[in-house]
């Protein structure tokens with residue numbers, strides 16, 4: 347049964363030139379942000395409905411407004427009760443907004459009942475914002491009804507008034523009076539029928555299907571545009587439909603067409619879905635993180651917080667026997683030789699992780715910095731190490747290159763490699779202590795050693811204190827801070843943890859110069875019985 351067959355399609359109104367609009371000015375004029383209205387129900391846990399819409403509007407730089415159709419007692423487990431204040435009060439709210447404010451776009455979500463749907467249709471006839479998005483909310487994923495059973499026809503009438511309608515598969519089926527599609531091609535065919543019957547562009551959502559991808563498609567007069575995104579392996583999908591339609595409404599006034607708005611909204615939603623679990627909101631199907639893409643205002647620079655976190659390791663590093671002995675020149679040559687040989691083994695791996703950071707880096711500056719550092723740590727440092735080890739320990743190049751990493755060195759480089767399997771931000775955070783604690787120890791050594799004339803480790807102490815190295819440390823810090831600005835709270839926490847662990851490994855690495863770790867001998871097995 348087609349929509350057209352069951353319902354007379356209401357005449358599609360022209361963009362309004364109502365008295366209210368004339369009184370408050372032309373759409374979009376002089377406004378620094380699009381003014382976007384949500385007409386929807388509530389979710390006190392903030393994942394769906396009006397609360398989600400306002401977050402999605404703000405996430406896309408729109409000025410959000412909201413008119414309530416229904417008060418819904420719900421949480422991440424489902425809906426408990428619905429209270430509908432009534433259509434007259436809904437109209438009062440709608441008029442209060444539109445008598446005063448130009449509305450650049452409106453998103454309609456849960457309408458709750460037939461009287462509300464009719465009140466919205468009447469209001470749209472008088473005040474028609476340039477972009478009308480309808481999310482035909484009917485049943486929550488938890489199975490609870492959000493629309494009276496008798497109100498489906500009124501929602502069909504609203505579809506015909508909308509510019510864009512965003513049904514999920516079950517809603518599409520109800521709008522057409524057909525069984526729900528179980529395949530993407532069937533769903534596309536249904537979306538086409540809905541478009542033809544109603545005139546509205548249809549944003550078909552594939553969240554209810556299964557598979558590696560979660561596709562959506564715009565079905566309108568210009569045929570089908572598909573938007574694909576990887577399906578996020580998560581249970582935290584509460585409010586995805588609300589959030590997507592709100593984001594599209596917020597973006598549309600600043601995009602040339604629906605496709606432009608949907609493309610950006612979907613990319614954002616995929617990131618929000620990925621970060622949703624880390625919010626730990628509720629014990630059921632939690633919300634998405636609407637702000638996953640944003641730096642959090644008021645957060646300190648990552649480097650400042652990270653440096654504070656390792657106050658204990660910094661103190662420990664200052665008190666290390668290795669640093670004391672290096673500063674006063676009492677460090678045994680063989681202890682320094684052991685440390686340098688391990689440092690050469692370490693730098694070979696460190697250079698690989700620097701190259702990985704360069705690969706992952708989002709800007710040409712960062713790519714260049716980390717690629718340069720990878721080369722430098724191989725060439726410059728290794729040459730210095732080899733020279734000293736050749737001169738003082740009789741080790742030729744081959745001997746230096748074939749040094750086995752100690753358990754401490756191996757643990758450190760394994761940690762760096764593991765971090766570099768994560769994001770760019772985690773990789774940079776893990777790399778940073780090697781710069782920063784090294785520069786810090788350089789300061790300590792220069793202060794403690796005093797006059798380097800005749801000091802047996804004068805060359806090394808001046809190398810540690812080299813201003814160029816201090817400068818490179820500042821640059822590495824600024825890249826870590828920049829990466830952290832765009833990290834979700836969970837990713838920032840992973841960065842801090844990676845930084846802390848690298849700092850611990852730095853401490854152990856230096857101290858192994860005088861407190862030699864060894865690999866345990868393989869136990870000798872007994873004779874086979």
Ligand SMILES: Nc1ncnc2c1ncn2[C@@H]1O[C@H](COP(=O)(O)OP(=O)(O)O)[C@@H](O)[C@H]1O
Pocket residue numbers: 487513514515551552553554560561562575576577578579580583585586587588590612615616619
């Ligand atoms: N697990 C997921 N991974 C990625 N995208 C998803 C996932 N679940 C839903 N989506 C996307 O969320 C949006 C809402 O889809 P859907 O779940 O079909 O609608 P509703 O929330 O209205 O039931 C769509 O863009 C859909 O592709």
Ligand SMILES: Cc1ncc(COP(=O)(O)OP(=O)(O)O)c(N)n1
Pocket residue numbers: 386387388389394395396418420455456483485486487488492583584585586587588589
């Ligand atoms: C007040 C309110 N409106 C809509 C929904 C349904 O939200 P939706 O985005 O379709 O996602 P689910 O939560 O059903 O997965 C709601 N729950 N509350």
